[in-house]
Amino acid sequence: MSDARILDRGYRRYDGPRHGLRGAMRSLAAHSAQRALGLRRPLSSKLFPVLSVVIAYLPALVFVGMAAFLPDDLIEQDLLPSYPEYYGFVTSAIIVFTAFVAPEVLCPDRRNGLLGLYLASPLDRNTYLLSKAASVMGVLGLVTTGPLVLLLLAYTFEGSGPDGPDDFLLLLVRIVVAGTLVSAVYASISLAASSATDRRAFASAGVILLLLVSSIVTAIAVEEVDGPEWLWCFNLIAMPFELAQHVFGAGAEMEDSTGLTFASVLGANLAWTAAASAFVWVRYRKLAVTR
């Protein structure tokens, strides 16, 4: 006769450590990032984020390959883009990814009422939003920072990267700062759009529409109607990347630069980020949570 038996452990009390508010924020940010990337979700949820990330990294992989296989004289003829110029190749991927991530992170919690459960935990509305913003920033970093870091590392290993550890570190810091700034602006704008509706599709469409309309209208106003240059400050596609160019020290020398000063570009981006963040905060402050 077997000695096997079913063991009923009953209910176990827990008196171990609890991580409190910081643990709650960390968990929420990680869970939201996983959700945005489709991890631990059906295959259909993974397709779009994986595709966006692949598109963002594809040019970097091509350039790394070119650097590895093309003769040095061709490379020295500026065949490969500079780091700030790389953004030009992946702007569309970043914008599409931006339009997808924040709605995925923010809208479902309101739509299915999970927000009420989060607010019954150590989180409150402010810490909930901070966690979500950190999550969106982190995920956007995959496409705003990751490809450039990949380029830097690959170029360095191939011997066509920066000269010496100091230059390497300086470039790495610039890449991270530029990527973080671009992520911050787009995270706040897409979070603002996502806070206005609990439907992901509407929020995504809203983000893309907002960016495209701002870009088209300002381009027409400045270039066709000869409006003042400061109108570029309302171009939500150009401004974050212009700021990134300034971080790399390229600024006004770039071919597609708006010609605005660093202070103007920085001020415009800060203003957009602050305004969008304030909108989200007010929306959630007034939100009646279903419980």
Place this chain on the structure above:
Amino acid sequence: MSAVVRATGVAKRWGATTALDGVTLEVGRGVTGLLGANGAGKTTLLGLVLGLHRPDGGQLEVLGLDPAEAGPEIRARVGYSPEHHVLPPDVHAQDLVRHLAEVHGLPKREATGRASDALWQVGLGEERFRPIGTMSTGQKQRVKLAQALVHDPALILLDEPTDGLDPVQRDDMLALIRRVGGEFGIDVVLSSHLLEEVERICDGAVILAEGRVVAAGTLDELRGPDRGLVVEVDDRADVVADGLRRRGGEVTLDGIRLLVSGRDEGIYDDVLEAVTEAGVGLRRLQPATVSLEQVFLGLSSPGSKQ
């Protein structure tokens, strides 16, 4: 600390509407029912207990802390199962419960183990890796209960936990809640408008009406003192009644049924003698009880408010 929730003169207004009007109550250990019609102030009270709103007046203490000042600390030790279905359909039950355990402060490894345990405890052990959207209403209610107890809270707030369940599922859920409040040793506040549920599993109850506490206490206290005996005979109930009156009893006659007032133990002997003397058969002999519904209706009737 015997009271897990203590309110003194708590008031809360939403604009021109007074949701709670000077609520004073104590919620003790075990399972406590929070009763009241829609709009009575139950959900507002739960929100205050969780520290989600600040009271406009009065003092509130939950687990010995002031929720207005220590909301996150209290919420870390309180489990909450909301009334509405609030579960993401495309997430596995195990993943959601584990995540909410982490959000309540448990380390990842412990959260994973306890999520499995909690889902087993509510009877979803075999179903824990199913997406929640594929589950029945009863299973979803169990997932909500599992997420409320996964982090081993000191207090669980359950808002209409049997909403949408069929009678069998409802019985199972009530038995489960009774286990949580008894065997698991977690204090439970059960918000419900179903008096029968509260009567079946609660140790005490708080009855709210229009933002005021109209009654609170153990179920025995709410039902009031012993109302005597119900006696049912097969014939000649009037003769039995006369016999009881001769023995000093107060008797109300209703067909073949008699309500004999008094709590003296000798009342049983008096009934036995009166029935024997009348030569009739005894069909029923039981203490006269008052249901919570009778208490509630009595308190809710016009002019009965305290």
